[in-house]
Amino acid sequence: MTQRELTCITCPVGCHITVTLSGKEVVSVEGNTCPRGKEYAVNECTNPMRTVTSTVACKDGRVLAVKTDRVIPKERMMDCMKMIDSAVVKPPVKIGDVVLSDVFGSNIVATENLE
Numbered sequence: 001m002t003q004r005e006l007t008c009i010t011c012p013v014g015c016h017i018t019v020t021l022s023g024k025e026v027v028s029v030e031g032n033t034c035p036r037g038k039e040y041a042v043n044e045c046t047n048p049m050r051t052v053t054s055t056v057a058c059k060d061g062r063v064l065a066v067k068t069d070r071v072i073p074k075e076r077m078m079d080c081m082k083m084i085d086s087a088v089v090k091p092p093v094k095i096g097d098v099v100l101s102d103v104f105g106s107n108i109v110a111t112e113n114l115e
């Protein structure tokens with residue numbers, strides 16, 4: 001048995017959660033004060049997901065702030081960053097415009113306006 005100590009990031013309370021694992025299987029979750037904490041802890045230990053934020057180069061030399069519009073598997077973050085690094089956009093761009101589509105189940109979208 002192994003234990004993982006987590007801080008739940010689902011809400012601002014930030015409960016301290018202890019997850020007991022047998023191999024990759026979750027045996028118990030303690031410390032959460034609501035069901036969302038248990039769900040977070042189990043997902044974090046079995047299939048962690050992340051939002052990626054970064055910047056994309058523009059043809060005019062500026063950079064555009066972007067993020068995934070959904071969470072993606074944590075293990076694919078570096079591959080996602082490589083795809084973002086190789087992208088180049090041509091302004092104008094508006095918040096929410098898709099810069100790259102179908103990136104590990106997400107889209108890369110602009111988080112700022114560029115004229």
Ligand code: SF4
Binds near residue numbers: 035037
């Ligand atoms: S366990 Fe529930 S109350 Fe505690 S931080 Fe997570 S979501 Fe918030």
